[in-house]
Amino acid sequence: MRSYSLAAHAKINLYLEIIGDRPDGFHELAMVMQSVGLADRIHLEPLQNHEIRVTCDHPQVPSDESNLAYRAADLLRYTFPEAFKKYGGVEIQIQKQIPVGAGLAGGSANAAAVLVGLDLMWQLGLPQTELQQLGAKLGSDIPFCIAGGTAIATGRGEIISPLPSLDAASVVLAKHESLLVSTPQAYKAYREQFSETYVADPAEVGDRHHTVHSGPLVSAINRQDYAQIGELLHNDLEKVVLPLYPQVERLRDAMLQLEPFGAMMSGSGPTVFALAKSLEQAEHIKIQLGDRLSDPDLGIWVTQLVPTGVQLIP
Numbered sequence: 353m354r355s356y357s358l359a360a361h362a363k364i365n366l367y368l369e370i371i372g373d374r375p376d377g378f379h380e381l382a383m384v385m386q387s388v389g390l391a392d393r394i395h396l397e398p399l400q401n402h403e404i405r406v407t408c409d410h411p412q413v414p415s416d417e418s419n420l421a422y423r424a425a426d427l428l429r430y431t432f433p434e435a436f437k438k439y440g441g442v443e444i445q446i447q448k449q450i451p452v453g454a455g456l457a458g459g460s461a462n463a464a465a466v467l468v469g470l471d472l473m474w475q476l477g478l479p480q481t482e483l484q485q486l487g488a489k490l491g492s493d494i495p496f497c498i499a500g501g502t503a504i505a506t507g508r509g510e511i512i513s514p515l516p517s518l519d520a521a522s523v524v525l526a527k528h529e530s531l532l533v534s535t536p537q538a539y540k541a542y543r544e545q546f547s548e549t550y551v552a553d554p555a556e557v558g559d560r561h562h563t564v565h566s567g568p569l570v571s572a573i574n575r576q577d578y579a580q581i582g583e584l585l586h587n588d589l590e591k592v593v594l595p596l597y598p599q600v601e602r603l604r605d606a607m608l609q610l611e612p613f614g615a616m617m618s619g620s621g622p623t624v625f626a627l628a629k630s631l632e633q634a635e636h637i638k639i640q641l642g643d644r645l646s647d648p649d650l651g652i653w654v655t656q657l658v659p660t661g662v663q664l665i666p
């Protein structure tokens with residue numbers, strides 16, 4: 353049996369609106385998600401025994417059963433016991449490039465790659481929609497990470513409507529390396545401060561989803577109008593994360609001073625991204641941010657928008 357290597361791409365949010373509470377305890381969301389070139393490498397190596405093993409080169413990522421990549425393999429093992437019996441165990445080797453706890457869905461991307469890779473290795477032949485349904489059991493971002501590209505995500509983030517892919521525009525990502533923001537804590541803080549704005553009526557929730565589907569950001573994406581996209585970036589979680597972490601707001605404002613199409617925090621942060629007007633501008637922003645903030649704790653990456661979430665590496 354052969355081994356498989358896959359690129360598991362990070363995502364950024366071009367739009368994140370918190371609509372209300374859901375009966376399952378999650379938030380009802382409307383988001384526009386976008387894959388970026390920054391990716392972890394996932395290598396799946398068949399084992400002779402019936403074990404699932406994880407190795408990872410990043411000290412903050414667990415190698416035990418709590419690793420999302422492990423949980424993805426475990427889910428497939430229990431869902432398809434015959435295939436697992438026939439094809440045996442697997443070692444999942446994770447080479448991290450995506451910063452951890454960064455709002456870039458690194459763990460979800462790893463789980464997505466394991467689902468796609470094991471589907472091939474165990475010859476399951478599952479359609480993408482079925483892989484996404486399985487992924488949704490483990491995490492709301494996983495269905496998007498499987499498909500990738502540009503998409504609207506609604507529900508708790510697991511209902512995906514693809515949009516036309518944006519061209520390979522350049523993006524700068526920046527993050528204070530030692531700063532981690534807990535996603536559940538960010539949503540909890542939002543509920544504490546903004547629950548009076550929540551919509552409860554299902555018809556009204558549907559209206560809010562419709563507004564995003566037919567709204568100006570999606571129209572700008574359809575027209576590949578990056579200047580408009582930059583102006584329409586929106587993330588409700590900035591309202592709670594930026595006051596708690598002023599260094600994130602300073603980073604975003606420093607990016608905006610360099611006049612990209614737009615700059616915003618991704619997901620629950622603390623990563624901030626700038627949509628650059630060209631690769632040259634992206635490199636310029638990287639150098640200028642490094643000079644102006646001169647903070648050894650600051651990680652800065654130049655990457656681009658990409659049309660895929662998980663990619664098989666030949």
Ligand code: ATP
Pocket residue numbers: 412413414418419420421446451452453454455456457458459460462463493535619620621
């Ligand atoms: P999201 O944007 O989906 O909230 P994130 O990018 O903020 O995710 P992750 O990098 O996925 O955050 O990591 C969140 C936590 O999950 C970390 O504490 C990490 O230890 C744990 N984790 C479990 N499995 C993985 C994995 N395969 N890769 C990265 N983190 C993992």
